[in-house]
Amino acid sequence: MFFAVSKVGWYLVQPLVVILLLLGAGLLFWFLRMPRTGGTLLTVGCLALFVISVTPLGILMMSILENRFPRPNLPARVTGIVVLGGSFDTKIARTRNLPELNEAADRITTALSLARRFPEARVLFTGGSAAMLEEDIAETDLARQMFPDLGLDPSRLELEDQARNTEENARYSRALARPAPGETWLLVTSAYHMPRSVGCFRQAGFEVLPYPTDYQTPGGAAAYSPSTATIRNVEKVHFAIREYLGLAAYWLTGKTDALFPAPAAAAEEIR
Secondary structure, rough: HHHHHHHHHHHOOOHHHHHHHHHHHHHHHOOOOOOOHHHHHHHHHHHHHHHHOOOOOOHHHHHHHHHOOOOOOOOOOOOOEEEEEOEHHHHHHHHHHOOOOOOOOEEEEEEEHHHOOOOOEEEEEOOOOOOOOOOOOOOHHEEEEEHHHHOOHHHHEEEEOOOOOOOHHHHHHHHHHHHOOOEEEEEEEHHHHHHHHHHHHHHHHOEEEEEEEEEOOHHHHHHOOOOOHHHHHHHOOOOOOOOHHHHHHHOOOOOOOOOOOHHHHHHHHHH
16 A cells, blocks of 8 residues: 555655646636736746756755765675665666666666675665556566676575565565674665665664665765756756655654664664
């Protein structure tokens, strides 16, 4: 139920859909000879589109998420590396019969780099099919082909193909990994997605060392400069809002241990 509601709900509240609804409603009221209401809605819609297109709003919103978990100093030994799905374009892969990476490809390249650095570590990739209205392939089907093609020994690769969202990634990964006390497991996912992911893994009882990748924003003062490609600014707002809504929904339904999970030391201080 949660999976279906989250999919439909996000489609209706994503920024461009909301703006289009505002503009459409404004035009409707205008033609119904209610110019004040129509003009207000059209103004709000146009102003919102301007703000998300040409300002650094999305970059600033996303940088808060990406800066939550800095990259850690790695230990001498790592037991395993958990790689969250989301880096494959399954629709292209299914229709063209070849594995295709999307903008989150760093999840794969970072995992492979870590696997070479820690040759004894297990590599656990988690990601099933998140499609709701059509048949699709699981990301694990593509990972099974791509990881060995890029040099990983197939015997090291463990695949979890049932998870459809981050909470299931955590729960099913723990069941497959069966982590023991004293083991070190790295968690690899996009930096903006790391707070929600860590919250889910903690709630599932799977202690991980967060290793963020796939950064979407620049560091320092550069975060205050919008992209000259306006669609990039819109994209940042889109993904940032989705993640903040996801954090709230997951916390309210008990899927994470905190509204905005923090690194372990900071979390202890808050308590």
